[in-house]
Amino acid sequence: MRDALRAFLRHPSGLIGLVILLAVVAVAILAPLLFPDSPWDMAGAPFRPPLTPDLPLGSDTLGRNIAAGIAHGARVSLTIGIASTLAALGIGVTIGILAGYFGGRVDDALMRFTELFQTIPSFVLAVVLVAILTPSIATIIGTIAIVSWPPLARLTRAEFMSLKTREFVEAARCQGESALAIVGRHILPNALSPIIVTGSLTVASAILLESALSFLGLGDPNLMSWGFMVGAARTVIRQAWWMSVFPGLAILLTVLAINLLGEGLNDALNPRIARKRG
């Protein structure tokens, strides 16, 4: 563990990612204290540029405070990113375990199924699913999970395939442990670190996916989200650049931070792979 920490600290990029991400998390947690009024309320005159008193990032076409929108949007992005990744992990890891541990026909069938999902253009499927199920936080989380699990399933399967023939697993099997115990107590803990790394990168892509959906008007209509803010402001970009620039920057910084953190984790948890990468 201390080695992992040292490896993580050796590359500054992971640390930079962690710091930015913690700042975003802090803004998300403190949003109701920093901006107690609803981000949907009018806070001043419309079309105010940044650095106006009380409106540090300006106001939008309806006089809403952009800074407040960004702070409340952080809650939405992080919640949806994490919840949909957890759901995708649930689907992907389960399918990966079944395919990798049992192999044979089960593996064949599950992998064909996974390949089919990888052929389908995932964003198009997400748009169609959310449109048909009507946008809400639950359908958005479910949809992002449905289009995000295949890489996690393939990764888990590969880990299980290589681990299940190892001696410690053979030993557990000889002692008569049940399949469930072997999977849960012996194989899964050893497969965990690449799954954690890929999971953290999935959070980043889920946030991008959510922002693109709400940009197209497929976000939860009750939640102020970054993608929605950019989408609502794009028609006035000639007059008011700040309305779309700042929410977009928030997405960029958050996703970048998570990616950096994920790579740092990768260097720390999978030292063999990290070294091979040069």
Place this chain on the structure above:
Amino acid sequence: MTGILAAVGARLAKTVAVILLIATVNFMLVHAAPGDPALVIAGQSGATDQKFLDTLRAEYGLDRPVAVQLGTYLGKVVRFDLGFSYRQQRPVLDLILERLPATLLLTLTAFSLALLGGTMLGLVAGTRAGRWSDTAVTIVSLVLYATPIFWLGLILVLIFSVRLGWLPAFGYETVGGGMTGFARVLDILRHLVLPAATLGFFYLAVYARLMRASIIEVSHQDYVKTARAKGLTETQVIRRHMLRNALLPVITIAGVQAGTLVGGSIVVETVFAWPGLGRLIFEAVIQRDYPVLLGIFLVLSILVIAFNILTDILYRIVDPRIGAVR
């Protein structure tokens, strides 16, 4: 010869099977929608009269067992009947075919741009690992990789259309320009630059990172050491021994990512009012025009399969191993 024919045949059979499976997913989506599937097919227009819904139920066999319904639906798909848009009062296939060329132009341009630019940047970074040009490429691709595609489009519009006035901000060609021949082609190309760059940049970042890692990996291989040992110049080593081998994993991933590239075109077309399928899907979402949505979903899935076949062919052209045709 028979080997190649058999391979092509197997590939075709697999493609048809995948298309039918995707059509089945499509069918399931209609039934996953809350409420009456007949209403879904009609596009949930509130004022639909009962007689019309009954006609639809009869046409799609909605009062019959689900298996029969699926058969009816797949039969329609096989005959290129993607249904009818009751919102636009036109067959879905007509609507799609009208928009397909613009989407093909955009996605193919973006794909080539990303693959060419990405591998070149990755080559530069990988062969100069640790130096400033490597660091620059790494940082730029990290940032591009985290940039929401619709926002990048808006930023490019801000810079190149609003501030500098160099390129048009939206559309496919100048409306009412009355241009013909070469002038029209040039006009379309000018309109293509920003959307294609927007869509391509994200993948350019992906391919640059991959190519960099791949070049570094290849440079430790024995055959590269041998090539250096026998006195080839560094350029010769790169061109004859490293480039093709390093390209293979990049092309593989490019094939896997084709789906997301096609999906990204929806967002880009919305930003730039590009008159392709992405624009059509956006309109269909707003109007809850499900037959159009599902039709586009099927056609874009087929487009992804076409991209996969294209990357397969590329792979075989690039693969330096003798007799690599599998």
